[in-house]
Amino acid sequence: MTKKVFKSIMIVAGTVLIASLVIIMGCLYRYFSDVQVKQLEDEISLAAVAVEKNGQEYLEGLQSRGYRLTWVAENGDVIYDTQSDEESMENHADREEIQQALHSKEGKSLRYSTTLLEKTFYCARRLNDGSVLRISVSSVTVWVLVLGMIQPILIVIVVALILSGVLASRISKHIMEPLNSLDLEKPLENDTYEELAPLLNRINKQHRQIDMQLSELQRKNDEFAQITHGMTEGLVLLNENNVILNINPAALELFHTSHSCKGKDFLTVERSHDVSHAIQDAFSNGHSEIRMEREGKEYQLHINRIESNDAVIGAVVFAFDITEAAFAERNRREFTANVSHELKTPLQSIMGSAELMENGLVKSEDMARFVGHIRTEAGRLVTLIDDIIRLSQLDEGCDMPFEDVDLYEAATDVTAGLVDIAAAKDVEIIVTGGTVKIKSVRRLLTEIIFNLCDNAIKYNKDSGTVEVSINRQGNFAVISVKDSGIGIPPEHQARIFERFYRVDKSRSKESGGTGLGLSIVKHAVQYLNGKINLQSSPGEGTTIQIFLQENMNDAMQVS
Amino acid sequence: MRSRFDEQLATLNNELTQMGAMCEEAIAVASKSLTTGDMKLTDKVLSLDGEINRMERTIETLCLKLLLQQQPVARDLRQISAALKMITDMERIGTQAADIAEIITFLDGRTGEECEQIRFMADAASQMVTESIDAFVKQDVILAGAAIDRDDVVDDLFLQVKSSLIKLIAEKPTDGGYALDLLMIAKYFERIGDHAVNIAEWVVFSVTGEHKGAGL
Numbered sequence: 001m002t003k004k005v006f007k008s009i010m011i012v013a014g015t016v017l018i019a020s021l022v023i024i025m026g027c028l029y030r031y032f033s034d035v036q037v038k039q040l041e042d043e044i045s046l047a048a049v050a051v052e053k054n055g056q057e058y059l060e061g062l063q064s065r066g067y068r069l070t071w072v073a074e075n076g077d078v079i080y081d082t083q084s085d086e087e088s089m090e091n092h093a094d095r096e097e098i099q100q101a102l103h104s105k106e107g108k109s110l111r112y113s114t115t116l117l118e119k120t121f122y123c124a125r126r127l128n129d130g131s132v133l134r135i136s137v138s139s140v141t142v143w144v145l146v147l148g149m150i151q152p153i154l155i156v157i158v159v160a161l162i163l164s165g166v167l168a169s170r171i172s173k174h175i176m177e178p179l180n181s182l183d184l185e186k187p188l189e190n191d192t193y194e195e196l197a198p199l200l201n202r203i204n205k206q207h208r209q210i211d212m213q214l215s216e217l218q219r220k221n222d223e224f225a226q227i228t229h230g231m232t233e234g235l236v237l238l239n240e241n242n243v244i245l246n247i248n249p250a251a252l253e254l255f256h257t258s259h260s261c262k263g264k265d266f267l268t269v270e271r272s273h274d275v276s277h278a279i280q281d282a283f284s285n286g287h288s289e290i291r292m293e294r295e296g297k298e299y300q301l302h303i304n305r306i307e308s309n310d311a312v313i314g315a316v317v318f319a320f321d322i323t324e325a326a327f328a329e330r331n332r333r334e335f336t337a338n339v340s341h342e343l344k345t346p347l348q349s350i351m352g353s354a355e356l357m358e359n360g361l362v363k364s365e366d367m368a369r370f371v372g373h374i375r376t377e378a379g380r381l382v383t384l385i386d387d388i389i390r391l392s393q394l395d396e397g398c399d400m401p402f403e404d405v406d407l408y409e410a411a412t413d414v415t416a417g418l419v420d421i422a423a424a425k426d427v428e429i430i431v432t433g434g435t436v437k438i439k440s441v442r443r444l445l446t447e448i449i450f451n452l453c454d455n456a457i458k459y460n461k462d463s464g465t466v467e468v469s470i471n472r473q474g475n476f477a478v479i480s481v482k483d484s485g486i487g488i489p490p491e492h493q494a495r496i497f498e499r500f501y502r503v504d505k506s507r508s509k510e511s512g513g514t515g516l517g518l519s520i521v522k523h524a525v526q527y528l529n530g531k532i533n534l535q536s537s538p539g540e541g542t543t544i545q546i547f548l549q550e551n552m553n554d555a556m557q558v559s
Numbered sequence: 560m561r562s563r564f565d566e567q568l569a570t571l572n573n574e575l576t577q578m579g580a581m582c583e584e585a586i587a588v589a590s591k592s593l594t595t596g597d598m599k600l601t602d603k604v605l606s607l608d609g610e611i612n613r614m615e616r617t618i619e620t621l622c623l624k625l626l627l628q629q630q631p632v633a634r635d636l637r638q639i640s641a642a643l644k645m646i647t648d649m650e651r652i653g654t655q656a657a658d659i660a661e662i663i664t665f666l667d668g669r670t671g672e673e674c675e676q677i678r679f680m681a682d683a684a685s686q687m688v689t690e691s692i693d694a695f696v697k698q699d700v701i702l703a704g705a706a707i708d709r710d711d712v713v714d715d716l717f718l719q720v721k722s723s724l725i726k727l728i729a730e731k732p733t734d735g736g737y738a739l740d741l742l743m744i745a746k747y748f749e750r751i752g753d754h755a756v757n758i759a760e761w762v763v764f765s766v767t768g769e770h771k772g773a774g775l
Contacts, residue, residue: 242573265569265572265573265576267573267576267577267580267696268576268696268697271576271577271579271580271583271692271696272580272584273577273580273581273584276577276580
């Protein structure tokens, strides 16, 4: 900046100097020349008069006052010269001014010396006798004048240089200092010269724009972080080189890594062959899915390629926990398989008996036994189908009427119906506790108590006991069915509420159960918003407690 | 030029990680095949071994190319030379897993129930490989140390397997061949453990510049 200012100042100074020099020299020099010429003319007319009157005497008596007078005869011979010896001078007839004077009484001419350093002005006049008187004066040329002024000019130039240097640095300092000390964070609060105002306004505007964009970006980032943070699904963003850009907490947990993995290759967190293969697959085909197992949980990974302007810019990996879904799927498959199996067994049996009868292979005295067999099996089938229907009703969650139910009464009703079966196994069944009235679905309660008691009798020892007790515990009505039976091994306890699950698969036929009883209990209790508690030790017996909210309405509100 | 070198180094790291993952899978599948007696799995081990061998060639070529073309120094040189050493160990692990798979086919579906320690060995060796590969991926010297320490466990287990197999032969001489097969498997697991230790040691070298406690 300083250089530029210095240059411009120098250019201005130089131009002004040269221009004024030229103009002044030109004007003054011309003026002085003119004055000289006039003086010369006056001088010659005076001299001419004097010479005509006095002749050579005048010239001889004349003290040269800077002029040179030359008297030339008509033929050009010099008669007298005030500065030189006339004998030695050559003929002047061919001189321009003499010729002019001979012709027209007066003549003028200007001649430069050979070095151009001096110029001589001549003025000539014809006298009455035909001779010519010439006067001349020499003066230096304009160049000599200029040359003579070189020293002061140089001084002026040096002064100009110094001055412009100082000025330039001061001006540029003046310009730059406020610029350098600008507070760009708060552009409008600066105290500077007004030319900067548009710039500052513009900066201010851009500041606001940037701030807005930043906060928008921050907001979006926060939103994204919030969403991904709260997700139970794992989410990983990869760039086109398989490097992790973003990973949410769920994924961090899934892959057992920390936030430091950002910016590293995905291989460093998950190097399993299948997964890296799936990712490559997604990069080339756009999408891939893979299941993977981690610590007993099953995950499904969805990998999608991200494209922008037809270029692959990365991939997103989504990990779902499908443990439950996979479990449910397996359950469903098992259920279907079990249902068909359970339905088929009695039907096969019926068909076998019927075929024997059809072919007349059954003696008439055995006929009753076979028909009885068919009836029992058909009965089994009906019970099974009834159970399935009940289960599916509970699954559907269809509305059932809520009414006041006395649990004690319900329990005694159920046990009364089971006395015969109990007696057949020599099992004593008793109901203890007192009246507990709750608002509930009578049919479901009967179902729960029946199934629990039925199991308690079926899986009891000979001459064992089954105790059904009804009481209150805090806000809950508790139905407790305790038996002295064979108990359930711990490894089976978690699964006995599954459909068709049996602890001892070989005994199913013998005990005649459908394998759906506890499943129905579980669903019924769920429908009534209750809880089941199971305590069992093999060989000692099982206690199943059902906790029910006393007032269903409260329960509804709570849930 | 330099950024290209960094890129190549990253590729080398990725390929090594992948190869390590394959080794982990090979030994995991081999031990699963042993414990479940699932013969179908042995084929998978064999195909993995083939792939590991191919991978070794690729990485070897890449390492030599890097050494020749980039003439690395200091840490980069350590990393590449350590990689060259590690792939040899990884290749051995793959081959030994394949050997185990081959012996399993001779067991006629028996799963080594008579000798519980061999299952512990399979688990421990498998974990050692995982740990050493983990140590490589994370460039974690402490993890590498853990893998190296675990070798003692595997060695102890091998001695236990040996003595319990001696007992087995004494009790049931007809099972002699079976017991020998199990011994071979145990030996291979023990060898795999040693290779895992080697890998861990090279990881330590590539990070600290010290191999087995001494500068190279």
